[in-house]
Amino acid sequence: MLEDRDAWRATHCSIGRAMEVVGTRSAMLILREAYYGTTRFDDFASRVGITEAVASARLKELTEAGLFERVPYKEPGKRTRHEYVLTEKGRDLLPAVLALMQWGDKYLHGGKGGPLEVADDATGERVRVEVRSESGREVPLGELRVSVNESRRRLRE
Template identity: 60%
Template sequence: MPLSFEGVLADRSTWRLDNCSIGRSMEAIGTRSSMLVLREAFYGTTRFDDFVRRTKIGDAIVAARLKDLTDIGLFTKQPYREPGKRTRYEYLLTEKGRDLFPAVFALMQWGNKHLQGEDGGPLRLVEQGTGEPVVIGARTASGRDVDLEDLAIVAHGDWAGPQSD
């Protein structure tokens, strides 16, 4: 059995979650187009036409996504001006947006391993400078790797009591 529950959560039959962070995250950013826009932003793209060209998503959807993601605080709009052009806006990741990088690259890592051919997909994450391969995974604050079997879930905050239904 993967993963264990500790404390009041130990008996899985006595509680159920209705404000699950995974569900909320998926509601906020759980579409292909959101993820591709975020991918591009992590790749350094900031301008509308670059998002459109590099994601191959239509301009209407890119515009809608940038608006949504800006509304929920993943991007900020900064005015910029190219000589001889009028003022436009570029879309810069906020901390909230940047904090998504483990999620986005975990999907890339999984896709590389399981949805591509033998070669494992076109792109790899490495550390800048050293070129060492980079892996997205779980570890403790003190730096130990943790795999699924060694994970546990604990209740946190005021939501500490099980409630059944």
Template identity: 50%
Template sequence: MEDLREDREAWSMENCSVARAMDVVGSRSTILILREALLGTRRFDDFVRRVGVGEPAMAARLKEMVAAGLLERIPYREPGQRTRHEYQLTRKGRDLLPVITALRNWGDTWSADEAGPGIRATHHDCGEPVHAVLRCAAGHDVKDGEIDITAGPGLIRRS
């Protein structure tokens, strides 16, 4: 297999999965909404309060996230109130848990203040901290420098 890092000028970034993912989740508010949804937040007012953005911005962002398939709107109605919607993660949204976990792990190491991280994520079965880990399909942990970049079926080569 040819390692593409050797000749990066020969391939185009037009079909880049990282760039396309950033088109969907690349804003600060989207990542913070995902954090909150993964922590169990469901209602609009709670998202506004916990993420710290205004209602118009939150409404626009939630609409974008529903359109992108990260969240779904579920109607609910409290007695004597009008029908409202709560937001639940879809499978596509829940699949971002390792990404949010990796960002939290990085932030705990490199961005937390002197008191340490504000929250800790632990495995409820054993109580140990949860960390994002790179692992190949065969089950081996993969470290920096142990990854080969090869052509995928959608690679666009420059002429």
């Protein structure tokens, strides 16, 4: 629970600001494809099932937001084109996307799991997104404490 709700304003909400960057279905599915290894424009459009115009707009927005970097490539006899490669900022969204996938697997597929499984390549163990403290303790919702970041509040004043 947020201790002092009156001390915090939603205009500064990190969730809201993040949704301004990735809040469309097509943006999230483009990120999904990038995590699966897609880098080329045509592949994003066809694998996500969106028009080239929508793919172009989303990739431009995600690149301008710093989630992708455009890297030139050239196939023999063809013009130079660009691949879209995830930046650190884009890779850091992976837990959020995996958490959505995990939630969808549990609640939207009748409890049978989803069409894909995510595993640790080194061990073969399934991967899960969980809320844990820095010491590694799993923290349930009822035991989370949310408070105003005083150092950020002082910066705004």
